Amino acid sequence: MKNRYLCAFGQPMKTIQLHDLTFEQCISNTEVLQAVNGVAVKINDDYKQRRPVFLTVLNGAFLFAAELIKKFDCECEMSFIKVASYDGLKQTDEVFTVMGAEPSLKGRDVVVIEDIVDSGNTIETIIQILEQEEVASFRIATLFYKPQAYTKPYTIDYIGLEIPNDFVVGFGLDYKGLGRNFTSIYKLKETQIQMKNLVLFGPPGAGKGTQATVLKDKYDLVHISTGDVFRYNIKNATELGTLAKSYMDKGQLVPDAVTIEMLNAEVDKNPKAKGFIFDGFPRTEAQAEALAVLLTSKGTEVAAMVALEVDDEVLVERLLERGKTSGRADDADEAVIRNRISVYYSETAILKKFYERQGKYFGVDGVGSISEITERLSSVIDTL
Numbered sequence: 001m002k003n004r005y006l007c008a009f010g011q012p013m014k015t016i017q018l019h020d021l022t023f024e025q026c027i028s029n030t031e032v033l034q035a036v037n038g039v040a041v042k043i044n045d046d047y048k049q050r051r052p053v054f055l056t057v058l059n060g061a062f063l064f065a066a067e068l069i070k071k072f073d074c075e076c077e078m079s080f081i082k083v084a085s086y087d088g089l090k091q092t093d094e095v096f097t098v099m100g101a102e103p104s105l106k107g108r109d110v111v112v113i114e115d116i117v118d119s120g121n122t123i124e125t126i127i128q129i130l131e132q133e134e135v136a137s138f139r140i141a142t143l144f145y146k147p148q149a150y151t152k153p154y155t156i157d158y159i160g161l162e163i164p165n166d167f168v169v170g171f172g173l174d175y176k177g178l179g180r181n182f183t184s185i186y187k188l189k190e191t192q193i194q195m196k197n198l199v200l201f202g203p204p205g206a207g208k209g210t211q212a213t214v215l216k217d218k219y220d221l222v223h224i225s226t227g228d229v230f231r232y233n234i235k236n237a238t239e240l241g242t243l244a245k246s247y248m249d250k251g252q253l254v255p256d257a258v259t260i261e262m263l264n265a266e267v268d269k270n271p272k273a274k275g276f277i278f279d280g281f282p283r284t285e286a287q288a289e290a291l292a293v294l295l296t297s298k299g300t301e302v303a304a305m306v307a308l309e310v311d312d313e314v315l316v317e318r319l320l321e322r323g324k325t326s327g328r329a330d331d332a333d334e335a336v337i338r339n340r341i342s343v344y345y346s347e348t349a350i351l352k353k354f355y356e357r358q359g360k361y362f363g364v365d366g367v368g369s370i371s372e373i374t375e376r377l378s379s380v381i382d383t384l
């Protein structure tokens, strides 16, 4: 029995993409087959001349069962049962019997073949079924066992490998139907569950920058303001700065291709980030899609778009006030300000629908003191 993942030192980690998630290899096929062998040797010893019924729990255990049963040297019979407990990544408490064992197991010595014992809910259901069937005896064989997740009192008689409490796929195990055919085992990339990526949204002058500065410290996130990055480039007279300036001075959006490339580079500069606050990005649907692609490739996603809602006239007033001290050309001219606000509504508000469709849009009243607004934003972020 082993209680660790073996990954060859110095070897690049193999990753696979299943639906929206990235998984990385954690157990090789060789180790899986060794684990199967270990179980097979013990079952051969214990069940010689007893003609057991191998009861395979579908769907996940089919590959394990195939490997294991081939190695059983004496007479045996086979039966199959199907129960369901996973809803995507989450194991639900309820276990449904989808297909019962045929023919009757009454009076038989049964070896249950499971792919993985997690919380133990499935095993509990199967044991109840075996007791109702009045089997002579039963034992449980599982390829993988998660001791940290197991909450039931039943003994697991044969264990291939003990593994940490990660979501794993491969060798019969799936994520939303995919991944069963992989001969090695892959676990969900850790960053995906840890990172908290927020899109801070709202018209110019809504207070995004101020709130982002507070929230980044509070939640230990990296703040990326595309407006700030453009301004930095203008100040340093870079090629990007010169290009961006021509758009920014008129209150227009910098073209998507330029902005997306810049944003990708900013994200890549922070490989250890626990999450990002995107401020001023995305501003178009193409940018939102590009952000989704970028984050998926890093095994994570946007957790929420949190939008500060402020009335237009309050915005104009605030920006003119800021223009007196900020030195920003686009804050000094009321016509440019009004254009930025109208660009926001005509082009950018479509983003609200984009994230609403995914159930990720949260509107927050942006009028009040800084701490009041932080409080309102935090009450949304804390639920994510």
Ligand code: AMP
Residues within 6 Å of the ligand: 204, 226, 227, 228, 230, 247, 248, 249, 251, 252, 253, 254, 255, 259, 279, 280, 281, 282, 283, 284, 287, 340
């Ligand atoms: P901000 O500081 O966010 O108000 O941005 C100032 C200006 O930078 C905008 O009016 C745009 O010209 C440009 N800009 C900032 N972010 C983006 C973006 N995501 N897409 C296109 N242009 C942007």
